[in-house]
Amino acid sequence: MFGLFKKKPEKKHASFNYESIMVDMHSHVLPGIDDGAKTPQDSIILIRKMMELGIKKIIATPHVMIDFYRNTPETITNALNILKAELIKENIDIPVEAAAEHYFDETFEARVKEGRLFTMGDNYALFEFSFINQPPNAVPVIQKMNDMGYKPILAHPERYPYMDLDQFKNLHSWGCNFQLNTISLTGYYGKESKKLAETLIDNELVDFISSDMHHTKHAVALKDALNTTYIEKLLFDYPLKNSLLF
Numbered sequence: 001m002f003g004l005f006k007k008k009p010e011k012k013h014a015s016f017n018y019e020s021i022m023v024d025m026h027s028h029v030l031p032g033i034d035d036g037a038k039t040p041q042d043s044i045i046l047i048r049k050m051m052e053l054g055i056k057k058i059i060a061t062p063h064v065m066i067d068f069y070r071n072t073p074e075t076i077t078n079a080l081n082i083l084k085a086e087l088i089k090e091n092i093d094i095p096v097e098a099a100a101e102h103y104f105d106e107t108f109e110a111r112v113k114e115g116r117l118f119t120m121g122d123n124y125a126l127f128e129f130s131f132i133n134q135p136p137n138a139v140p141v142i143q144k145m146n147d148m149g150y151k152p153i154l155a156h157p158e159r160y161p162y163m164d165l166d167q168f169k170n171l172h173s174w175g176c177n178f179q180l181n182t183i184s185l186t187g188y189y190g191k192e193s194k195k196l197a198e199t200l201i202d203n204e205l206v207d208f209i210s211s212d213m214h215h216t217k218h219a220v221a222l223k224d225a226l227n228t229t230y231i232e233k234l235l236f237d238y239p240l241k242n243s244l245l246f
Contacts, residue, residue, distance in 0.1 A: 014226035017054030020235050021242035024050055025059040025120060026155060026179055026210035030079035030098060031086075033071055034063040036214045040086035047087070047094065049219035050211065053226070057095045057246055059120050065103040076100065076118065101155055102127040109141050115148060121245040126179065128155040133162055139174055146175045153177040153208060158184045158197035168205055177207035177241070183221035185228045201230055207241050209234055 028036025029043045037043040063069040080098045100118035117125040145152045157178045184197040211222045225231045
């Protein structure tokens with residue numbers, strides 16, 4: 001009976017943060033243009049949380065999806081300018097740039113061929129698959145991206161349960177970088193995604209890590225991820241490429 005009133009053990013806090021990666025290169029902190037931050041004030045809350053965890057630069061990557069978020073250079077630049085004005089107003093000094101997270105829909109291949117992808121750094125292009133199935137033309141399009149001078153990055157591969165390790169190795173061998181959502185390591189997206197994230201790390205298939213920040217629940221999970229053994233491995237004993245984007 002008395003066991004019911006035992007004090008719960010305190011949650012351990014990591015003695016390190018994300019300072020070593022420097023750059024969070026996948027987030028939805030631009031206000032009002034996708035399913036991330038709704039207002040400039042929302043953006044500021046998320047950015048402060050990221051800075052508290054050691055992030056030195058943020059690359060915002062709003063969705064580009066033909067059916068839902070038809071973002072253009074104009075909508076993205078406008079949202080970025082609004083956010084930068086708010087950062088100045090709040091006296092927050094952190095570099096914020098913008099690229100995009102492109103959805104691999106029926107228009108994606110055409111945008112690749114026409115050179116219309118919004119990129120970051122040395123022409124890195126972030127894209128995502130459907131959560132239901134892999135597009136049948138994935139490899140040819142990734143080849144085309146490389147031919148066009150893009151450096152493809154597949155967002156959150158651990159969230160595609162229909163893919164197995166051999167398929168991931170094949171995509172990686174074609175020059176496709178992988179970006180892991182660190183919060184997957186907390187079980188935020190479920191046990192299956194957590195296990196797949198760990199498998200990708202064990203096989204050294206992860207090139208970038210990021211928050212995929214949309215809202216404050218993600219901010220909490222980003223901090224919680226620091227208490228996992230796998231994030232410690234990524235931050236201290238892994239050839240991540242995040243710093244190339246600084």
